[in-house]
Amino acid sequence: MQNWDDLRLFLAVAREQSLSGAGKVLLLDPATLGRRVARLEAALDTVLFVKSPQGYTLTDAGAQLLERAETAEQAMRLAVSGVVAPTDTLSGLIRIGAPDGCANFLLPQVCAEIGAAHPDLEIQVVALPRVFNLSRREADMAIAVSAPTAGQLLVQKITDYHLHLAASDSYLASHPPIESTADLHGHRLVGYIPDMIFDRELDYLADLGLGRVALSSNSVAVQAQMLRQGAGIGVVHDFSLPFVPGVRRVLPGLVRLQRAFYLIRHQGDQQNLRLRRFAEMLTAAIRAEVIRLEAKA
Structure with missing residues (x-):
């Protein structure tokens, strides 16, 4: 890996899935950012993104780098702050993929509650009536109506x-x-x-x-x-x-x-404390909200 600046650029493109979106976050021209990404891929001799009119999608190699980059990002935050991160707050961006029934009727109030308790946390909900491809990092975690039987995934019944x-x-x-x-x-x-x-x-x-x-x-x-x-x-x-x-x-x-809802995560995220804690809060809140709403039905 080159340096932290390379990782910072890579993380922005991976999370925004476009040069224009990442450029707004980093205050960089998309063309300049594109050249930096190409230079990083050349230096690593690895293709990190699949480029298409729909944006930038991580390759398997890119997904592996993302995990290491997020770990480095957390370490950098700790180094800058000079203290151990508080155990009761979460920050950063987390994207959830969900079928639209869950996304429309459960996640708005669940995520609002979690967001109010963790004001530095950015939560994105992608509501699509299809199965999410976590191997391509379409989301950090996904909610599904059936448990997958293939792939290196963490599956938990909600x-x-x-x-x-x-x-x-x-x-x-x-x-x-x-x-x-x-x-x-x-x-x-x-x-x-x-x-x-x-x-x-x-x-x-x-x-x-x-x-x-x-x-x-x-x-x-x-x-x-x-x-x-x-x-x-x-x-x-x-x-x-x-x-x-x-x-x-x-x-x-x-x-x-x-029926049942299942939370699906990347197997490599098992050691990611931030995502693990968010997943725990999300599953507990969804369970409670289903019970509350079904009682009112």
């Missing part, structure tokens, strides 16, 4: 959560009554776009033996709003119901699904 069929009061009042699952076949269904279901755990309607979806989206937040507008009947997270007034459970005594 909590179980529950889902029910639901519809708006207005829809139920203007359509035939629903007294059994057989009655569902005469109603319009709201759900996922079939070919955009990225995890088998999300194929709720198939589990219930229900067919064509009349109105669909790849976002559960959009589906919840469709139900609120009286579009039909769909499966919703219990923890989302407090956010969609006028929508209530259908056949709660007959249809109840259970």
Whole structure:
């Protein structure tokens, strides 16, 4: 490795995933920064980033360097301060990838609470209806609805959560009554776009033996709003119901699904105290928030 200045530039590009974003952080011209990155790669004889119109993505070698660079960054902060870092505060940037149901209905209040307790901490939530690629450092950690079985990853179950069929009061009042699952076949269904279901755990309607979806989206937040507008009947997270007034459970005594959230991290982060402490706070807060919201549903 060249020096701390090289690491500082590398960290900025890795975290911002673009020269322009890193340039704003470092107050450097993107062209100059690009030359510095190219010079660093040449000095190491290693490609650190995959460049594309979407930005700069870490290669496997870049991901390995990122781990070492973050360790060096923490050591530099301690050297500058001249003291041991406090054990009760966190700082720096942490990016979380999450499916949009979790990102929309759980993480805003959870991250607000953690951020209030740690004002020097920057938390980014990337809400995407797909599986995150941690090997490419799309996020520091990710929340998923199924546990991966491949890759060098740390996987921790966060909590179980529950889902029910639901519809708006207005829809139920203007359509035939629903007294059994057989009655569902005469109603319009709201759900996922079939070919955009990225995890088998999300194929709720198939589990219930229900067919064509009349109105669909790849976002559960959009589906919840469709139900609120009286579009039909769909499966919703219990923890989302407090956010969609006028929508209530259908056949709660007959249809109840259970799923789980998992926290996924890089195996190399096991020794990173900052990320480990954040992960502990995040999992505890999500568990508590699921319990609180499900009780209100």
